Amino acid sequence: MADDSREQSPARVRELGVVVGSLPTGPLNAITDVPGVRVGHTTLTGDGLNTGVTAIVPDGWESALPAAVAVGNGYGKLVGSTQVDEVGVIETPILLTGTLSTFRVADALITWILDRNPSATSLNPIVGETNDGHLSDIRRRPITPAHVHDALDTASADLPAEGCCGAGTGTAALGFKAGIGTASRALDQGTVGALVQANFSGLLTVLGRPIPAEPIDADGNSCMIVVATDLPLDSRQLSRLARRAIFAMARVGSDYAPGSGDYAIAFTTSRTAGYADRDLRAPFQAVMESVEEALLNSLTAAETTTGFNGHTAYAVPHDRIRPPS
Structure with a gap:
């Protein structure tokens, strides 16, 4: 495949004239528009490596936040998911990385929390992954506790880096290089934001327009989606948002391949439930739009x-992304 993208600079899709949906974005158009949500990356490149760690750190995780997990296809590793399903909360930050580094990242996350909480005796670390073995020597399992702790300690509420950074350094999607992406939508009662680690197959589709590419011959096709909000939702309602996040993959052309681990985890920073199910139409739309744009x-x-x-x-x-004139 000829590369006619060497001279371009990274850009967000709106900078290319593509506007997804009709809802307004938050100020940064990022998951960090949700108050109290921070993101940090550690990136490893060179010497056969293109990998890293991405940390999503919400305020209040220490005393648990309402959350839910949705599984589109369970061909992957999402450490801690069964307890989130059972209890309906997260009690750690959410970390993303490459497949074979998942368990080293989980161990390092536990160490980071134990260092800050001398009384902790039980923790449920949340770590998701996609397989970056096409572009990175995945068998080396290069992620160290220092890399994990750096991503956590440097997490900020600024616009997160996107593309080839953190857990997205070595990923590809829909026939092209991909990585980390984020977006948000502002509603009257609060904000919905999404962050994705994109590494799945299919035919790239932009606002209904297909953009073919030669397939990438790589093992492992997956997508991790993190949805954050400050709406007063309970775990059951968050599970409904998480399912819509996986639905949104279809809008950009996912083929939901048999070997694709497609997961979404949704959480809220609000501790006051009471949102009516009949009012979920706007949050559903916000999730679908923000995930599509993040991808x-x-x-x-x-x-x-x-x-x-x-x-x-x-x-x-x-x-090829810009709308036809």
Whole structure:
């Protein structure tokens, strides 16, 4: 495949003239528009590595926050998901990484929390993954506790880096280089934001327009989606939002392949439930729009990357993303 994207700079999809949906975005159009939500990355590149860690750190995690998990296809590893299903809360930050580093990241997250809470005796770390083995020497399992702690300690409420960073450094989606993407929607009662780690197959589709690419011959096709809000939702309602996040993958062309681990975890920073089910139409729309846009941002913000064993994933040419004039 010829690469006609070498001269372009990373961009967000709105900068290319693509506007997803009709709801207004938050000020940053990012998951960090949800008050109290921070994001940090640690990125490893060079010497056959393109991998990293991404940390989503909400205020109040120490005393548990309402949450839910949705599984589109369970071909993956989401550490801690069964307890979230059972109890309906998260009690740690949420971390994302490469497949074979999942358990090292979980252990390092536990250490980070124990260092801050001398009385803790039981923890349920939340760590998700996608397989970055096409562009990174995944068998080396290079993530160390220092990498994990750095992502957690540097998490901020600024606009998170997107594309080839953190847990998205070595991922690809829909035939192109992808990575981390984020977006948000503002509602009258609060904000809904999404962050994605995109690494799945299908035919890239932008506002209904297909953009074909040569398939990337890579093992592991998955997507991790984190949805944050400050709406007063309970765990059952959050599970409904999480399912809509997985539905949104179809809008950008996911083929939901048999080997794709497609997961969404949704949480709220509000501790006051009481949102009526009949009023969920707007939050559902906000999730679908923010996830769709986050997935597109994960592509347009990424850069052509050559990694392990000379494998290359090409950035999507922005001229093919821009709407026809």
